Amino acid sequence: MESLSPNIFVNNINKTIEFYTLLGFELAMSVPETGPDLVWAMMVKGNVTLMFQSIESLAEDLPEIKRTDGGSLLFYIKLQGIRVFFEDIKDKVTVLKGLEKTFYGATEFSILDNNSYVLTFSEDE
Numbered sequence: 001m002e003s004l005s006p007n008i009f010v011n012n013i014n015k016t017i018e019f020y021t022l023l024g025f026e027l028a029m030s031v032p033e034t035g036p037d038l039v040w041a042m043m044v045k046g047n048v049t050l051m052f053q054s055i056e057s058l059a060e061d062l063p064e065i066k067r068t069d070g071g072s073l074l075f076y077i078k079l080q081g082i083r084v085f086f087e088d089i090k091d092k093v094t095v096l097k098g099l100e101k102t103f104y105g106a107t108e109f110s111i112l113d114n115n116s117y118v119l120t121f122s123e124d125e
Helices: 013-022 082-089
Strands: 007-010 026-031 040-045 048-054 074-078 094-101 107-112 118-123
Touching: 013 026, 013 040, 013 048, 082 094, 082 107, 082 118
Parallel strands: 007 048, 074 118
Antiparallel strands: 026 040, 040 048, 094 107, 107 118
């Protein structure tokens, strides 16, 4: 195995792109390439790649894919400069847990994305 790039199912691709742009991600690709009715997008920041796909786009092919907002899934993202990053975004997002040092030595904080997924950011300071 070489990599893992989650394809996360969401209700609105454009609003998801807006949210992740606040976190510093850049849109790498989308289907279609432009327009208001995107069904898939890939966003990248450093070595982190996330794909987002509308639930509707696979409803016929994979009816097993169904969900309500959020879910029992947490994305754990390691980065450098966590304190600066936290200060940059804390007033633009829903912070679930502020900066804290864990018992295992990492500094972490958690936020809620616009689709009710939990993102935990971590740095080994």
